Amino acid sequence: MKLKIVKGTRDLYGDDVKRFQYIEEKARQVFSVYGYQEIRTPIFEKTELFAHGVGEGTDIVGKEMFLLEDRRGRSMALRPEGTAQVVRSVITNNMMRQNNHLRFYYFGPMFRYEQPQKGRFRQFYQIGAEYFGVSTPDADLELILILRQFFKEIQLHEISFQLNTIGCQKSDCRPAYKNKLIEFLQDHVDSLCENCSNRMHDNPLRVLDCKNESCIAVTSEAPKIHDTVCSDCKDHFSELCHMLDDHQVSYSVNFRLVRGLDYYSKTVFEVFSDNLGAQNAAGGGGRYDGLFEIYGAKVVPAIGFALGLDRLALLTSPEKKEQKSVFVVGTDRGAVCKLVATCREEDIICQYDPFQSSMKSQFRQANKSGAWKVLILGEEELKAKQVSVKDMQDGQQTVVELSAVVGYLKKSVAN
Ligand code: AMP
DSSP states (O other): OOOOTTTTTOOTHHHHHHHHEEEEEEEHHHHTTOEEEOOOSSSSSEEHHHHHHOOOOOOHHHTTTOOEOOTSOOOOEEOOOOHHHHHHHHHHTTTGGGGGGEEEEEEEEOOOOOBBTTOOEEEEEEEEEEESSSHHOOOOOHHHHHHHHHHHHHTSEEEEEEEEEEEOOSSSSSHHHHHHHHHHHTTTTSSSSSSHHHTTTTTHHHHTTHHHHHHHHHHHSOOOOTSOOOOOHHHHHHHHHHHHHHHOEEEEETTTOOOOOOOOOOEEEEEEEEEGGOOOOOEEEETTHHHHHTTTTTTOOOEEEEEHHHHHHHHHOOOOOOOOOEEEEEEEEEHHHHHHHHHHTTTTTTEETTTTHHHHHHHHHHHHHOOOOEEEEEHHHTTTEEEEEEEEOOOOOOEEEGGGGGHHHHHHHHH
């Protein structure tokens, strides 16, 4: 059997894991300041959860889900995104019964059958946040401020926010715009790419974010959604823009930004970085005031975002934390292991040579490990129940009683 990793997946270890941990740590820090609680949901759900919520006609559901059948023939899906699940969890656990608003964040792997390339995987990781219960633009503002703060924490400065409104389901809002857009596209169908001419009736908004040059040229002249949305959606959007200006958030309004999922309404946004290459979206989100209703629950206004952890990891280089570690060398295996265990029990980072090679080789390994101090248990030291402690920076050696060495090291760490 030839062992090979599955296409579009990867093992994370070494510096990659350090980057992930660093980003997760900063995210936790920022989310907790804003009162968000972690939620952990399963990595698979009934397929219908995503089909109904995200939408049958979307790429994610229509083309990209990893499906499996359980032993009783029921269709399950590896989660392609997190929002539908968190909403499912709020509903099935009846969480809104005692709360009029809730805030959650999550980390975890998502699965989409896409063509892998730099920054695009079939198993990738997202950090997401969801805010339930608040319909006013304060909630939209809060999420954007979280993003700004988080990017500042991970020292990512070259990012840009794009913002749009895609209206709501009221007949005089998005449906009216869709009709207008379809009418316009019909007059230009010959200039649209094949994909867009096929989807212009079912999903006309997606034509707006097609990357094909000819489609871009056509849609530059298309009616703009801002001019059609209902007064409620219009007010919501302009209030949000005022608030963002007030908080000195820089953003640009992009009428082409529609997001790929059906459940969005009103505000949608995306965060881009020019340093990511072709896959330049670091994250995105939006309001989804209608999703609870789609699942047959009482209406709960909601908004959220998801960030691509794999992509953020390409952009960040965590500051290296100086961790002081010690290395025990010696001639008596039992005594070395005992001292190592004592140090570790006292939270001192401690290594040794498990093969007990020559003293010379043990010293070489101590050096390579970047140890702060080497604890030497030679024959003389053992006889005298002492340890020689060598500082690897200045080469100075001090003899310490074996029973006092932990206290000595702790005191030195503190200095
Ligand atoms: P979406 O909700 O689809 O816009 O996803 C939010 C973020 O997740 C994107 O902006 C990307 O940073 C990241 N993402 C989405 N799909 C993938 C993928 N296949 N591989 C890596 N990251 C992804």
